[in-house]
Amino acid sequence: MKKRMFAALLAGVTLMTSLAGCSGGKTEETSKAAETTEAAVTEEETKALALEGVDLNNLGPVLKKINDSGTLIVGNDSSYPPFGFKDPETNEAIGVEKEMAGAIAAKLSEVLGKEIKLQFESMDFSAVLSSLASGTIDLVCSACTVTEERKQIMDFSDTYLNTKDCLLVLDEKKAGFSTLADFKDKSLAANTGSSQEKRANDLSTSVVSLPTTSDAILQLKAGKVEAIVIDNIVAKRYIFNDPSLFAFEISDEELAPVDKAVAMQKENEDLKAIVNAAIAEQKEAGNIDKWIDEYTEIAAEMQVGN
DSSP states (O other), rough: OHHHHHHHHHHHHHHHHHHHHHHHHHHHHHHHHHHHHHHHHHHHHHHHHOTOOOOTTTHHHHHEEEHHHHEEEEEEOOTTTTTTTETTTOOOOEEEHHHHHHHHHHHHHHTTTTTEEEEEEEEEHHHHHHHHHTTTSSEEOOOOOOOOHHTTTOOOOOOOOHHHEEEEEEEEGGGSSSSSSGTTTTTTETTTTTEEEEEEEOOOOOOESSSSHHHHHHHHTSSSEEEEEEEHHHHHHHHOOTTTEEEEEEOOOTTTEEEEEEEEEEEHHHHHHHHHHHHHHHHHHHHHHHHHHHHEEEEEHTTTOO
């Protein structure tokens, strides 16, 4: 009898131990499964944020600088409405290009997994280009025209806008011009360092290079130059409130449209991939055309440049 009771007790203890072992095994397996699921989710999240050409473990020189500092420094000519101009009341730079720079900073934050603040620096256009070359700024968001000459010393994002150059003249003298040839060897003005300056020099031997478009407008109204070589979108902004000005549009046969893009230092393909992703998102959302309309109206209301 005692033997049977002992045997039963022993069997019970064995069963409890076995069940405890099974329970412990399931807990361990469940824990491992949870860890695996968590790892899978993290991996999926990482894949969702990753971009082709961006290795977060081996950042290019400029992207590493941005990541380490937590700041994206963008250069802009803030005398070029609607792309860049200053609010007369606050002296704060606003415009299409600041919106674009903000979108790029947001995309950098998303990909790098940390907040990247935007530092938007206003300067003359020639200073914008030299600041990029020296590494003082990380990107140029300033209606920068893509040219073969510039491609030799800097890199460009995908095109985000196509515009055309035009000749801004006094309305009272517009009858004297009908083709591009009529501007040959006339006194022309253009922004220093701009693609329009180069075009002006191709047209005439009498070119006045000025730091801002506002300076060029003053020269035109004073009769010191006969026309300004200027982007057509910017020209429309200036004639919006000023009937004394006239934008002489040139046919595509005489003057082909130009591409606008974000400029950066060469050999920074990962940064370029992120900038291109930001541009693609804004183009798809229709924001660039919306910004142009919005800031053209704002600049006109503020009487910027008048």
